[in-house]
Amino acid sequence: MPDAPLTPPSCDDLDPDTAAFYRQVLEILDDTGVSFLVGGAYAFACCTGIERQTKDLDLFLRRADYERAARALRAAGYRTDMAYPHWLAKVYAGKESKEFIDLIFNSGNGVTEVDDDWFRHAGEVPLLGRRVKVSPVEEMLWSKAFIMERERYDGADVAHLLRARAGDIDWHRLLDRFGAHWRVLFSHLVLFGFIYPDERNLMPGWVMRRLSDRLRLEEETPAPQDKVCEGTLLSRQQYLSDVEEQGYQDGRVVPHGNMSEEEIALWTEAIPERRSTP
Template sequence: MTPSTILAPSLEDEVEPRVADFYRRALRALDEAGIPFLVGGAFAQACYTGIRRSTKDLDLFIRREDYERIAQVALRHGWRTEMTFPHWLGKVYDGQEFIDLIFNSGNGLMPVDARWFHGNCRADVLGVSVCVANVEDCLVSKAFIMERERYDGGDIAHLLQVNALRLDWPGLLERFGAHWRVLLAHLTLFGYIYPAERDHVPGWVMTMLMGRLAGELRTTEAPGDNVCAGTLLSREQFLHDIERLGYVDGRLTPASTMTPEDIAVWTEAIPARAEAQGGKPSD
C-alpha cells in the first residue's frame, strides 16, 4: 500500500539555515543508505496539528539494531555519534548541532520495533520526503512525559483535537496495555479542554476504560507489590518514594526494559543534579 502524504507546514523559519542544511544532509544520507527511520518531535507535531514551534533538534525514531549502521553513515559524512543513554537515546553531532536517535522511551516502556514502521505517512520535511511516526506512536511516546520542567499533555490534547476521529483506537489501546490509566487520564483531560469535541473520542473507548476503572474500585484486594509507578512518568519527582519510603521502582518491574545501571545514569543526568556536579544537563 502506498503511504499517504501529509501537507505539512514548512518549519524553515523555525530552524537556522545552517542547522536546516545539516538536517537535510542527514535525512538524505540515511535514506540513501536504506536505513529505516521515522521523523518525530516538533516536526511530526507540525505535520499532524499544523502547530509550528522552534526546535533545538531533530528527533528520529530508529530501531536499536540500526544505530551502528547510522554511526557508520555519520562517520563517512564527518559527523560524530554518541550513545548518550544506552537504554533509549543516541545522538548525531555536527559541531554543536545534533539529531536525536530515539529507540525507546526514557522510561524503557516503549521500544521502537517493526510495528512502528507500518502505514506511515510521508511528509516534506525541510525539502526532503520522509516517513513520519504514526499519530498513535507520537501519542504513546509523549503520554508518559510528566516532569516538573516538561509536560507533554498539551501536545497530546492537540494531537487528539485534530486526529481523534481517524485514530486506530484498538491499536492505541493495545499500545498502552496495562498502562491504560495513563491513556484514560489524557482522554479525560481532553474532554475538559475541548468540551464541545468530547465525542471525537469514541464512546466505546471511554466506556471500556471507565469499566476497567469501575472494576478496580469494586476490588477490595490491593496489589501485592509495593510499587511506585510514578517513576515511569517522571525520573525525578518520585525519587523520594524510592529512596526514602521503600517503594519498588516501577522501572525495575517487567514493564520496563531499564536496568539499575540505566536508572543510575538517567538519574544523574537530571538537570539540577548534573549542574550541581558541574556537568551539562542532558535530555
C-alpha cells in the first residue's frame, strides 16, 4: 500500500439512486465474499487528487470469482452481462436501466490479468459509507500505459500518477509487471521528463539506466524475424491493417500474447466503425 495517504474520492456529484445502486453492489459482493478493488476514475482520484466525472464505477475482480458474483447480483434483481469474456462484464441497475458497473478481470489486450498481487498491494479508503480496497498504483500504471487508441489515450493519467506517486511506487514490482513489454514503460518515463522537465528526477536514476541498458543491448543483438506487430496491444484498431493486409502476426495472439483468435474477433467487431449494421 502506498506510504502517502490516499485521498478518499468525492461522490458529491452522484445521483442518489446511482449512489444507492453502487452501495448495494458493494455490499452484495462483500456479503458474498467476492474480493474486489475499486479502480477507474475513483482509484485515480485516490492516488492523484484529480477528480473527474465518470459514467460508471469500475470494480476489478478475479475472473474465477465472476460467476459467483454474477449469481449473487442476479439474485438481488440486477442484470449482468458478460460483454467480453476475456476481460469485462457489466451489472445494470435494472432491466431497462442505463446505470451500470463494470466488472473487470483483465485488459482489452489480455495483458493485465487481475491476480493475487492486485489485492496484496491494494490501498483502502472510505467510499459511499464503506471501506473499500482500491487498485494499487503499480497496476494502474501497468494497465493505463497500454491505452493508446485514437479516441482514448491514457498517457496523461500515467504522467499524473507518476508525478503524484513516484516516491511510493515499488519500482522493482512495476518492472516485473511490464516484463517483456518494458519498452512501453520506458516510453512513458522518458515522456514524463518532457511533460515535467523540472521534475524529471522523480523518475529513479537506476530505473532509467536499467531500461537504457536494455535498449542498448537490444541494439547490439540481431532483431527477431517473426514479423510480429505488437501495436495491437496498444490499439485494437490502428494496427489492424498490419495484421490483416501486411502479413504481420498479431502480438495479442498465443503464443505471442494471451488472447485467442475468437476473443480478438469479438473485440474487433466491437469497434464502432466495424459493427455490423442490422
